[in-house]
Amino acid sequence: MPETRVGVIGAGYVGLTTAVCLASLGHPVHCTDIDTAKVAALNRGRTTLDEPDLSDLLVEGLAGGRLAFGTDPAALGDAEVVLLCLPTPMSADGGADLGAVHAALDRLGGLLAPDAVLVTKSTVPVGTTDRLAARLDRADVAVVSNPEFLREGHTVADFLHPSRILVGAHERRAGDRVAALYAQLAAPVVRTDPASAELAKYASNAFLAMKASYVNGLAELSERVGADIADVAATMGLDDRIGPAFLAPGPGWGGPCLPKDVSALVHAGRGVGLDLPLLRETLRANETQRRRVLDKIGAAVGGPLHGVRIGLLGLTFKAGTADVRDSPALAVAGELARRGAVLTGYDPAARAEDLPPRCPVQLVDDPYLVAKDAAAVVVLTEWPEFRALDWPRMAALAEQPAVVDTRDVLDRAALTGAGWSYRGIGRSAQPPAPGTGW
Ligand code: UDX
Numbered sequence: 001m002p003e004t005r006v007g008v009i010g011a012g013y014v015g016l017t018t019a020v021c022l023a024s025l026g027h028p029v030h031c032t033d034i035d036t037a038k039v040a041a042l043n044r045g046r047t048t049l050d051e052p053d054l055s056d057l058l059v060e061g062l063a064g065g066r067l068a069f070g071t072d073p074a075a076l077g078d079a080e081v082v083l084l085c086l087p088t089p090m091s092a093d094g095g096a097d098l099g100a101v102h103a104a105l106d107r108l109g110g111l112l113a114p115d116a117v118l119v120t121k122s123t124v125p126v127g128t129t130d131r132l133a134a135r136l137d138r139a140d141v142a143v144v145s146n147p148e149f150l151r152e153g154h155t156v157a158d159f160l161h162p163s164r165i166l167v168g169a170h171e172r173r174a175g176d177r178v179a180a181l182y183a184q185l186a187a188p189v190v191r192t193d194p195a196s197a198e199l200a201k202y203a204s205n206a207f208l209a210m211k212a213s214y215v216n217g218l219a220e221l222s223e224r225v226g227a228d229i230a231d232v233a234a235t236m237g238l239d240d241r242i243g244p245a246f247l248a249p250g251p252g253w254g255g256p257c258l259p260k261d262v263s264a265l266v267h268a269g270r271g272v273g274l275d276l277p278l279l280r281e282t283l284r285a286n287e288t289q290r291r292r293v294l295d296k297i298g299a300a301v302g303g304p305l306h307g308v309r310i311g312l313l314g315l316t317f318k319a320g321t322a323d324v325r326d327s328p329a330l331a332v333a334g335e336l337a338r339r340g341a342v343l344t345g346y347d348p349a350a351r352a353e354d355l356p357p358r359c360p361v362q363l364v365d366d367p368y369l370v371a372k373d374a375a376a377v378v379v380l381t382e383w384p385e386f387r388a389l390d391w392p393r394m395a396a397l398a399e400q401p402a403v404v405d406t407r408d409v410l411d412r413a414a415l416t417g418a419g420w421s422y423r424g425i426g427r428s429a430q431p432p433a434p435g436t437g438w
Pocket residue numbers: 148149150151152153205208212245246247248249250251252253254255256257258317318319328
């Protein structure tokens with residue numbers, strides 16, 4: 001297998017996963033990050049990212065001498081392919097903030113080896129790859145778009161077993177060199193131009209968000225007409241043209257990617273005089289969903305929220321990650337606190353130091369403590385272990401046994417049997433008639 005000397009800039013979820021996985025495929029990889037403490041820890045084989053298999057591959061790569069970390073971009077001077085894996089957060093106008101990408105490019109520009117290929121792996125607005133090429137201004141260095149599709153909590157598996165590999169390049173040879181990095185992976189390779197690759201990434205994430213918003217709307221309708229969203233969604237998902245993923249209702253979708261990507265796509269449309277009403281509505285529906293959740297919590301408490309204790313189960317933006325960035329759970333918590341509620345929260349993975357400054361939730365390390373004297377317990381993240389809690393014990397601790405299950409993860413029959421008043425999303429307090437389901 002031909003090896004490529006790879007440079008990776010940025011050791012976050014995407015960069016670190018990319019670095020360790022490319023090393024595991026046999027490429028020599030040097031990964032840089034501006035965080036000296038993180039680099040030192042990584043060189044000792046330690047990562048705070050709790051991604052399955054990441055730590056093992058990191059240790060293997062270091063031990064095999066195929067992987068190293070540093071802070072000096074000059075170390076990338078002999079790399080044949082350099083991948084930019086930097087954050088592109090949402091800027092104030094809803095667009096993508098390319099500050100980190102520009103800063104890295106400006107530091108790197110003159111250092112790149114003759115004939116190197118620079119790759120945008122970060123999600124960047126359409127046209128960015130070409131604009132970076134112009135900013136770099138090196139006729140001998142091609143800039144290629146190669147977006148990732150990694151889900152947090154599954155980054156290594158998604159990297160090594162991708163649904164597709166996407167390469168957007170003007171020059172075939174530069175595209176070939178990027179595609180060659182992944183030659184051992186069994187996945188369809190889409191070869192296109194940079195603008196199509198950039199747009200395809202945004203389009204995929206925005207479609208997922210739209211799907212989730214659609215299901216949240218159907219969940220509300222289900223409640224009103226006496227249907228059960230789980231059965232509705234399962235039926236839809238069995239149609240190959242729809243597929244079962246992203247059909248779970250919840251408190252609204254969040255995380256570091258979907259919200260900023262949908263906003264960036266709406267912004268991109270505006271930039272060329274195009275309104276994208278489906279996407280605007282996708283965003284608006286997400287706000288509506290959060291309000292619905294707040295209404296349910298208000299109904300569960302049964303009175304004003306001021307001074308009332310509410311227990312929160314789950315703070316991360318989804319299960320299987322410690323990430324709380326743009327978490328729907330924290331958005332709901334913020335609004336509850338604004339209304340005067342006193343909040344206690346438990347999460348199996350979230351770390352206190354990752355919570356935003358002035359976070360109104362008192363983080364506890366025992367799920368039963370969130371029930372203590374609570375007027376309502378609210379499940380905000382779909383951690384499966386919440387289903388297995390001792391709910392009769394939770395009921396005994398609570399001031400009133402009222403639960404709002406915004407992820408439909410609890411056993412509603414068991415809970416109502418244990419004396420809880422149960423409110424889910426798109427479903428009644430009791431399961432449909434016995435014998436139904438599939
Ligand atoms: C997403 C994309 O899936 C991934 O391809 C891309 O590379 C990065 O962004 P991630 O941010 O890790 O990945 O989260 P994802 O699993 O997509 O979930 C996003 C949000 O949607 C979460 O808040 C999740 O709870 C919510 N969601 C997901 C639902 O509300 N319902 C669902 O059925 C699925």
